[in-house]
Each structure stands twice: as structure tokens, then as C-alpha cells.
Amino acid sequence: MAPSWTFAVDREDLTRTTVVDGPVPELGDGAALLRVDRVGMTANNVTYAVLGESFGYWRFFPPEHRGVEPGLGLVPLWGFADVVASTVDGVTVGQRVYGYLPPATHLVVRPDRVDASGFRDASAHRAGLPSPYNAYRLTTGDGAYQADEEDLLVLFRPLFYTSFMLADYLADNDFFGATTLVLSSASSKTAYAAAFELHGRGPRVVGLTSPGNVAYTESLGCYDDVLTYAQVETLTPVPTAYLDLAGAPATRDALREHLGDHLVRDVAVGLTYQIPNAGSAGEFFFAPTQMRKRGEDWGRDELERRFGVAWRRFVDALGGRVEVRVGDGPDALRTAWLDALAGRIPAQVGQVLRL
Template structure:
């Protein structure tokens, strides 16, 4: 008899995992059963777990235990059972998924582009995370780019909206942007989008990632963290993707009043950085603004155009490694959690 499974982590120790099996969920009226097929694991997923309580990420996929959580992943799933006539068995969707074999959703606002999960426990959570995009109605989808979409689409939406917000505010009156964790996917995707917009992009990274980061060609300058004290004293905006208190302190000491904006974007380490920053970037806020400015179709058109530009270059920057099954999911989670994944490697797990 078919079985389902989940891989949960201890909320107070993300390296402790629990594998559990159970019966495949049955669907009732208004529900659809997704079989999770292919997911990615990046530092972004660790961020969801680190900020699981503060940003309510644990609430998307309840584990049934206050001690354990299901860290959200992005990827593709297939409809294997449906009581909703508009959502056919066999439909393939992209979206927010648990580290599990199956997920029950309650589709609402169904159209050719997909649907939203209207499950009660997700009603008050940020709506962009509740969207499931049908591959048949997604202008950004190409079958041969599934792994790139898995690894980059959620990051790229963050990068795209971050670049848009900074440009929308005329770079806060500056012409220098400093980006930490410059070798991370979110950082260099934002840099690629900001390239050629009349600003100087300075990437900060570790010694071991300097060569890779320079090879991308999307930064005007790449420096190591211990070279912060030689930065030019010009009005600058700091986009913090590292979450490092030491980096923030060094920048503030060096730039003083020249540091015009200090914006926490995410974290590639595991130190929440929102409290120390001047402000926090949250992609859904800028998305809502642009839906109002451009309309839903206008936003999608701009995102698709940006993604297609990025996808043409990023394929040469990444070595996609594909694993199989829940054991590999657990192994890769520990590797990503421990910061042991080289910047050129992207992990996808076929479940």
C-alpha cells in the first residue's frame, strides 16, 4: 500500500531531523492531493527555518508538533487526486512545498495560470507563498529549465523585487550599492538585474569565493570582508544578505554618515539580522506595490522578461547536482545548513 513520508527538523536545532511515514492523505470535497516530485535546497530554505517563528514560515506546513517544523522548499509537484473539476489529475505545478512526499491543498481562484491554496491555516500568511503555478499556463516555464526554476525562481523573485525597489527609490540618492554574501544566488541575481543602471556595484565575499564572484561579471568590484576599511567614502547603500554583525559594524565604522541606507534582505548565515539593520526588505510588499502600479499581468510580463535575461547567463554559472529520495534530502539539508555547498553548486532532489 502506498505510503507518505515527511522529514521534519527540530526547531531549536536545525541539524536534528526526524523521518516519519504514514498513510497517503485522502482528499475531501474541495481538496487536491499533490505528490511532491522535485525540489531544491539552498541557503534560502535555511533562512525560512531560522526565521520560522519570526516570519511564520513554520505555519505553512504544520508538523503537528511544537518542537518540530517542516522547512518550506520550492519545486514541482503533480496532482494525483482531485475533487476540484478545474484542477485535473496530471497537472504539474510549481510552488511552495513541504519536505514530504505529499501535500493536500484547497484550490481557490483557479484559472489557466494555476491556483492559490485556500486552506484555513494559510489564510493569514503572505499570499505570494500560497500560489501554485501550472506549467501549462506559466510564461516563464520551460521543461529544460525546471532545475533552474527550482533553484532560482523564488530567489530571483526576491532579487527582481529588491532591484526594482532600489531603482524605484532612485537608489536612495546614491550611486554605490554594497552587497554582502555576493557569491550567493540571491545577491548575484540582484546584481545582474541592477547591472548597467548607472550605479556602482560592490560585492563583498569571503576569500574562498572571490574568484567565483569575479567570474560572474555582474559586479564592478569584488572585495573580501577584510577589505571594508578601504572602501571609498561616498554615499552608499548596503544590501545585507550575510546577516553578519561584524560586517555591519565594519561598514558603519568605515562609512559613518556616508552609509545612507542599511537594508536587511536575508541571511546566508544563521544570525537574524533584521533587528540591527536600518530597515528590512520583504519582497511581497514591493510585489503588492507593483501589482497596483502595473497590474498583475504587467508584473508577470516584467518578471518573465527579467527571468529570461537571467536564465540565458546563469546556466553557465551553475553545476546542478541531482539527488534522489528522502535520505538525500536529509544529507543535502545538513550540507546546506553547514555552509558546505560551493557557490557554483546547486542541489536538486528528485523525490
């Protein structure tokens, strides 16, 4: 294996993958080189690929300069990387950062707004992309960081930020008058993290899941009730908000038929089934939008403080409910990607890759 490699997928056929070897990138002025170390693979990454064109996810890590053939793309991952070279004041070799990373061993960034908490990548191709995805947070300036919890941060932090902002969005709007909140794909990490934040805040929280995941989902303790998708018609017709993390049209249709005007909000949050039917929902929730609002309402430091408090509560409640499986290298990354794409990852399992 060459000193540097990149894992790419076919944008039209996500099951088709390739690994491209190459040299370690060289640095110019105003740049830093990150060595990608530890990343997670979840259904969230599949969503990035499914929405890659419409939401611009393919644009974060252009494949051209990596020797990747046209038509392929780099699926963004979340994880940790180390600074191994830098020509930027304040960004030094040995610093460890958390952020949005390519499925590759190396990433060149152009650090801007460098401070004690980290920096932002000011690379020209990322200028028009959502700001939260361009931030790289130093572990030394991160209130949520603990070295022995890196795997949980890799797996849950981006999902939990979405969940945290989703719950905040609903509360910020008085739950749109709903007295019941229904979450599909209830055993998924994003769903039960959101349910954890929402539970006990007023509305009844109901999870929808497959029959095989009912017992596990109930064991999480964050739902007032857990139903299978076939039991949608047992829901009491009261003002209800549907938070769709599955993207299955049949479930949305069944809820609309059963609840009628009692369905006061229909929000698409994710696409774990890869059916891009967000257009048929009432709206698509995009976490960075609520993050920007709260950044203005509270300030960035207060937003991060509140997130840190919520994160600590969540991790403490999570206990040993997640089985972390760690793989090494491009072959393990490919297997993890195909498993996530096919929905073969058990709800209680979290996939972490060392690159």
C-alpha cells in the same frame, strides 16, 4: 519506505532531523492532492527556518496531522509537484505546478481562484500568510517555464523573484540617493541575481565575499568590483546602500565605522550565516511587500510579464556557471539540508532533490 513520508527538523536545534512515514492523505470535497516531485535546497531555505517563528514560515505546513512530534517543523521548499487526485473543478489529475511545498511526498491543498495560470491554496491555516507563497502556477500557463530548465527554476526562481523585487524596490526609490550598492554574500544566488538586475542601472555595484569565492564571483560579470570582507575599508566614502544577505554583524559594524554618514541605507535581505541581526539593520526587505505594490501599480499579468523577461535574460547570462547536483529520497534531502545549514554548499553548486 511507506507510500508517504515527511522530513522534519527540530525548531530549536535545526541539525536534529527525523523522517516520519505515513499513509497517503485522503481527500474531502474542495481539495486536491499534490505529489511533490522536484525541489531545491539553498541558503534561502535555511532563512525560512531561522525566521520560522517571527515570519510565520512554520505555519505553512502544520506538522500535527502528519504524525510529527511537537517541537518539530517542516521547512518550506520551492519546486514542482503533480496533481494526483482532485475534487475541484478546473484542477485535474496530471497537471504540473510550481510553488511552495513541504519537505514531504504529498500535500493536500484547497484550490481557490482557479484559472488558466493555476490556483491559490485557500486552506484555513494559510489565510493570514503572505499571498505570493500560497500561489501554485501551472507549467502550461507560465511564461518563464521550459521543461528542460526545471532545475534552474527550482533553484533560482524564488531567489530571483526576491532579487528582481529587491532591484525594483531600490530603483523605485531612486536608490535612496546611493551611488554605490554593496552586497554581502556576493557569491550567493540571491546576491548575484540581484547584482545582475542592478548592474548598469546607475550606481556602482560592489560584492563582498570570502577570499575563496573572489575568482568565482568576479567571473559572474555582474559586479563592478569584488572585495573580501577584510577589504571593506578600501571602499570610497560616497553615498552607499548596504544590502546585507549574510547577516554577519562584524561586516555591518565595519561598514558603519568606515562610511559613517555616507551609509545612506542598510537593508537586511537574508541570513545565510544564521545570525538573526536584522533588528540592527535599518530595515528588513520582504519581497512580497514590493510584489503587492507592483501588483497594484502594474497589475499581476504585467508583473509576471516583466519577471519573465528578466528571468530569460538572467538564465541566458547564467550559461554553465551552475553545477546542478540531483539527489533522491529522504536521505539525500537530509544531507542537502545539513550541508545548506552548515554552509557547505559551494557557490557554484545547486542542490536539487527528487522526492
